[in-house]
Amino acid sequence: MGKPLNSNRIHASVIKGLSSYLDQLGLDLGSFTARHGPVLGPPESWDHGYISLEKYIALLERVAEQQRDPLFGLRWSLKQGNSGGFRLLTLAMRFAPTPLVALQTMVRFSSLGLDVRDCSVEIRGGKVNFDWVFVPTVQEPHQFLDRYAALVVERFRSSFGEPKIDPLQVDLTRTPPENVQLHRQVFGPSVSFRAERNRIVYCLSRMEAPNPMADPEVYSAMVELCERRLTDQVKAADFAGHVRDIIQAGVSSPDLTLGMVAKEIGMSPRVLQRRLFETGHKFQELHDDVRRAIASNLLRTTPLPVSEIAYRVGFSAVGNFTRAARRWFGMTPREWRRAGAIPVGDLRP
Incomplete structure (x- = not known):
């Protein structure tokens, strides 16, 4: 049996969303990566494979520099939602019995879309803490961290009916930007920086409320498919x-x-x-x-x-x-x- 390799990667479908957004900004992704890297492979392969997470993070930082926008990742999240990722997991979350089960499902199968370290859900004192840390080799992933956290917040804010699920607290490991106004707009007033771990905190009672979109049969089928994909991994x-x-x-x-x-x-x-x-x-x-x-x-x-x-x-x-x-x-x-x-x-x- 072969030795395990460094699996620090992300599902290549995220490139489709980036390419689409850059088109709106008048920037051709293919031309940009031809000059600055990395090699992404042909577009027809983006729905099926994986790319290096470090290289994807570095690409976002280069794009932010080119656009002269230190909040590129966050601004992208406001203008374009989760247009890439692992679709089976997205469907499983959508039809989960409760938002809490959706979050636990996301953590359980997170490696299907993205490699993170110490990804966990903890219930304590009437609150639900979603914690994660990116792999140790990833340093200062400002654009990627902003977008990832914003997509998680928006998914739970908009996918489970009324009242909307807003975070009670968001802690990010990144250094604070010069102007925190956009972060407060996305994450709420209780956002902090230079945290030891990334954390999004929710109210337990709201996360345990029934999901109006819940479908036990579809959820069960999606979970089974996700389990098969884990075995394939x-x-x-x-x-x-x-x-x-x-x-x-x-x-x-x-x-x-x-x-x-x-x-x-x-x-x-x-x-x-x-x-x-x-x-x-x-x-x-x-x-x-x-x-x-x-x-x-x-x-x-x-x-x-x-x-x-x-x-x-x-x-x-x-x-x-x-x-x-x-x-x-x-x-x-x-x-x-x-x-x-x-x-x-x-x-x-």
Whole structure:
């Protein structure tokens, strides 16, 4: 069985909403990403696969800079709602017995649409606390955090009849903007910043009220489908881990290609690319991760010459290895060895 990989990802359908909104602003997403990255894949693939969460977050920050709008994510949420995401989960929430069950369902199946860390619902003192923290490698995701929190608030505010469900309190881990007026407009007057965890607080009695849209049969069917997708996710992670194992076994070859790995697995290169994309991975990224992890380990734990390590991770020239090390570690292999540091997100070989 393959080793689990870093699954820090988000459902690619969010790109459709971003592309549509940028069209309204006169900005073509394809042209923008061609200049600034990342590679998003063809639009026809956005409904089925996953993309890197870090790269998506970085894209939103770049767009905000280009638009000179530090509140781009929040403003986008006001003008365009949840136009992307995982549809099965959205339907399950819509037909849940109560808003509280909808929230618990969202937390239970959150990984189908987005990877978060320590996502939970807690009932305490007549209140419902929805807490979440993004994965540790994600730093200062202002635009994404604003939009995510705003979409959660709007979903519960508008989806469960009257009276509307407004949050009692919203705490965000981000630093406060220069002007908090728009945040107060979206989240209410009790919004705070620099919190240890992101938290949205609701009144328990309102969250336990019946959902006028409730449909037990539809809800049960959607939950069953979500459970199947979770099982499929585990199988997909095993597949990506298997690909990684094959790359690791042949990493010393400077000619290791997608086609060679596909042949080893017993499928065409095109099918392998598609299967990896569906799990939020690309072959070249996996190859690069394996090389980085092995090189880091050999530099830290062995006295092998840099030229030998370069050969072992598939570089035919030390100069190419040195350039790769600068990209991986921010320094040369020798400097990295002397520093004795461990890279963020280092993978074990």
